[in-house]
Amino acid sequence: MNPVLVVLLRILAALGLMLANGVVLIYMLRKVLGHMHLRLGPMHVGPHGILQTTMDVLKLLTKEDITPRGVDRALYFIAPAAVFVPSFAAYAAIPFSDSWSITSLDTGLLFTLAALSLVPIGILMAGWASANKWSLLGGMRAAAQQIAYEVPLLLSLLPVVMFAGTLNLGDIVRAQSGLWFGFVPRWFIAFPLFWPAFLLFVIASLVELNQTPFDMSEAESELVAGFASEYSAMKFGLIFLSEFSNQFIVSALGVTLFFGGWMIPWVPESVVAPIAPVVFMLKVYTGIFVMMWIRGTFPRVRIDQLMQLGWKWLIPASLALILVTGVVLKVAQATQGVTG
Amino acid sequence: MNLDYAILAGFVVLGALFVGATVGVSNVLSPSKPSERKAQIYECGSDPVGPPWVQFRIGYYVYALLFVVFDIETVFLYPWAVIFSDPDLGIVIVLEMFVFVGVLVLGLLYAWKEGALTWR
Numbered sequence: 177m178n179p180v181l182v183v184l185l186r187i188l189a190a191l192g193l194m195l196a197n198g199v200v201l202i203y204m205l206r207k208v209l210g211h212m213h214l215r216l217g218p219m220h221v222g223p224h225g226i227l228q229t230t231m232d233v234l235k236l237l238t239k240e241d242i243t244p245r246g247v248d249r250a251l252y253f254i255a256p257a258a259v260f261v262p263s264f265a266a267y268a269a270i271p272f273s274d275s276w277s278i279t280s281l282d283t284g285l286l287f288t289l290a291a292l293s294l295v296p297i298g299i300l301m302a303g304w305a306s307a308n309k310w311s312l313l314g315g316m317r318a319a320a321q322q323i324a325y326e327v328p329l330l331l332s333l334l335p336v337v338m339f340a341g342t343l344n345l346g347d348i349v350r351a352q353s354g355l356w357f358g359f360v361p362r363w364f365i366a367f368p369l370f371w372p373a374f375l376l377f378v379i380a381s382l383v384e385l386n387q388t389p390f391d392m393s394e395a396e397s398e399l400v401a402g403f404a405s406e407y408s409a410m411k412f413g414l415i416f417l418s419e420f421s422n423q424f425i426v427s428a429l430g431v432t433l434f435f436g437g438w439m440i441p442w443v444p445e446s447v448v449a450p451i452a453p454v455v456f457m458l459k460v461y462t463g464i465f466v467m468m469w470i471r472g473t474f475p476r477v478r479i480d481q482l483m484q485l486g487w488k489w490l491i492p493a494s495l496a497l498i499l500v501t502g503v504v505l506k507v508a509q510a511t512q513g514v515t516g
Numbered sequence: 517m518n519l520d521y522a523i524l525a526g527f528v529v530l531g532a533l534f535v536g537a538t539v540g541v542s543n544v545l546s547p548s549k550p551s552e553r554k555a556q557i558y559e560c561g562s563d564p565v566g567p568p569w570v571q572f573r574i575g576y577y578v579y580a581l582l583f584v585v586f587d588i589e590t591v592f593l594y595p596w597a598v599i600f601s602d603p604d605l606g607i608v609i610v611l612e613m614f615v616f617v618g619v620l621v622l623g624l625l626y627a628w629k630e631g632a633l634t635w636r
């Protein structure tokens with residue numbers, strides 16, 4: 177097939193997935209949070225309200241796009257794209273199954289993290305350009321959070337890379353195949369050594385996602401809608417589409433790095449292979465459900481507490497973790513050669 | 517392999533096009549009735565007070581400096597982690613990283629002692 181066509185089809189597949197994911201996740205969020213609050217969530221459009229988000233998208237498309245007076249026009253129009261494009265590009269390296277991934281980049285993990293860390297630039301841009309004090313505060317908070325927690329996020333994934341010896345996300349999943357002692361799946365989460373790394377990853381990624389309990393950048397009870405206050409219609413829609421898409425990407429990273437990607441433990445690969453992408457998606461959505469659960473459970477923390485936690489606890493802890501992992505892996509290698 | 521990077525470039529181009537297209541379509545479909553009140557910056561419904569770009573305490577520029585240091589550090593740590601389990605490299609690779617991380621930890625301790633890590 178024509179290579180240009182292949183490239184185009186793959187990118188369009190990612191776009192379709194991103195849009196579908198946004199629609200599904202908004203519905204899921206409203207339903208999950210609703211039931212956690214002992215409410216029903218959307219019920220009226222379609223059975224159990226399943227068409228609600230589709231209608232919401234149509235509504236956003238036909239709503240008047242208001243550009244407030246006094247905004248920094250150039251940045252105001254670029255910001256939704258600056259939020260959307262990196263979040264869209266992050267789909268490029270996610271491995272949905274052994275053969276299904278849009279690209280098999282050898283630097284996949286680094287690329288995905290780089291794409292995610294570009295998103296707050298768009299948020300800062302939106303906050304600044306809106307000429308609104310709430311937006312400005314929201315954007316600034318997002319920047320402060322981002323720089324405090326990007327380092328623990330990057331460092332918390334190093335033990336996995338040290339063990340797997342590759343940055344290719346597909347190869348990281350392949351490094352988790354098989355059983356340990358004949359019954360423990362070789363998923364990284366099954367090794368106690370990786371538990372602190374996983375905990376750091378969960379905390380740091382919730383902060384990077386601006387998810388409750390770390391949603392200070394769009395805290396609706398303090399800052400109206402934070403950096404998105406002055407955005408309406410489809411620009412607002414695109415910003416929120418990227419937020420939901422980032423949740424998907426982070427959950428997919430967690431599944432890939434710690435939970436064996438598309439594999440099912442104790443079931444041979446040849447049996448799983450036909451349904452591998454389904455298994456992967458189920459795992460990813462389970463991860464997102466846990467994020468929503470956290471959102472429905474914990475109150476918001478204060479920004480000074482957040483900064484203290486990041487700089488004084490998580491960064492030293494993640495550095496110590498790398499050194500400990502290094503020593504443990506080398507000792508294990510010297511004694512029995514379990515690492516590969 | 518080269519195709520992979522072409523796809524990444526395609527992601528950027530098509531992503532930007534998609535943003536332009538949806539905003540464009542929405543502008544065609546949606547009504548436009550601008551008014552003085554609508555164009556006002558939202559400030560809880562009252563008239564905005566003062567200039568929008570208020571002076572924001574930029575006190576965390578020290579955090580930004582520290583962030584750059586540690587971010588560059590992680591850039592160096594990733595290639596190190598990839599070759600880490602190569603048996604030929606033995607224990608030396610761990611010792612080297614103890615030195616590298618140790619120097620940075622000293623820097624972090626100094627910043628901590630100077631009070632740069634306290635959010636005021």
